[in-house]
Amino acid sequence: MSPPIRVLLCDDQELVRAGFRLILDLEDDVEVVGEAADGHECLRLTGEHAPHVVLMDVRMPRMDGIEATRRLVAAGSPSRVLILTTFDLDELVYAAMAAGASGFLLKDVPRDQLVGAVRMVARGDAILAPALTRRLVERFVAAPPPSSRTPAALRSLSERELEVFALLARGLSNAEIAADLFLGDATVKTHVARILTKLGLRDRVQAVVLAYESGFLQPGRAHD
Structure with a gap:
């Protein structure tokens, strides 16, 4: 049996992290290795645990998800970043994509889609929902x-x-x-x-x- 997919949860809201952990802990092939409440903590825990996937919030104190993503990619980290956003599509999400994120998910994503997205990104694929991509591009690309x-x-x-x-x-x-x-x-x-x-x-x-x-x-x- 292959080793589990290591996931790091990065969100400043404890209830959001708890919800994602509850979902992911039910999967035999996924292991939540840590939780971070801001970008600084995310970078530290990524260095400690080498997660395959980081579920990254955009707006967080001290260091936001954009800068944390940028630093992970610049450092050559093999960890892949999945950006978490609200339905309104935070204006910083496109910047996160440009910084090297492997895709984005809505925070109210159904359970099966969350798990599927984690597995896809862990194996090197990217998450691009066409409808969301078009909306994102049309709103934020000059x-x-x-x-x-x-x-x-x-x-x-x-x-x-x-x-x-x-x-x-x-x-x-x-x-x-x-x-x-x-x-x-x-x-x-x-x-x-x-x-x-x-x-x-x-x-x-x-x-x-x-x-x-x-x-x-x-x-x-x-x-x-």
């Missing part, structure tokens, strides 16, 4: 003016890879991309891995950030 040219950062991609990248950046899963482009799942997986490698991106979340900040995709519409 996109460059539209351009008919491919941004310089993406010129290493082939025409097919650009097609996959556009769908990937809109939050589609590999299966959804495969259906849209009439490709096999394995082919899409290969394309995605190659795209991330060529662009030097950690995961799909960073692909979303690059796509919109470069102007490749415009908020409110898909890439032509």
Whole structure:
């Protein structure tokens, strides 16, 4: 049997941490290794316990979740960060994605989705709900003016890879991309891995950030 997925809970509200712990402790393959009430404590406990996944609140005293995420990524920590946000989508969530978070969850996420998200992130995937991604992008991304040219950062991609990248950046899963482009799942997986490698991106979340900040995709519409 594989060792359990180690999770660190980081939220300044004790009741929120207790609720997530109650859910995760029911899973045989998940172990909550600690709880932090602010970013400083999160960094310390991450160093002590080396969690696979950090469930990170955005607004906390002393050090917020954005700065804590930024420092973890800059230090080369293998721990993956899942940002916790309210339904209103805190304006700092996009900054957390840019800082290197592997996705975001609503604080009222159903139990099964929380557990599934933890497992996905632990194995190296990213959490991108298309509807939330679009709303997040449209509210908080200051996109460059539209351009008919491919941004310089993406010129290493082939025409097919650009097609996959556009769908990937809109939050589609590999299966959804495969259906849209009439490709096999394995082919899409290969394309995605190659795209991330060529662009030097950690995961799909960073692909979303690059796509919109470069102007490749415009908020409110898909890439032509």
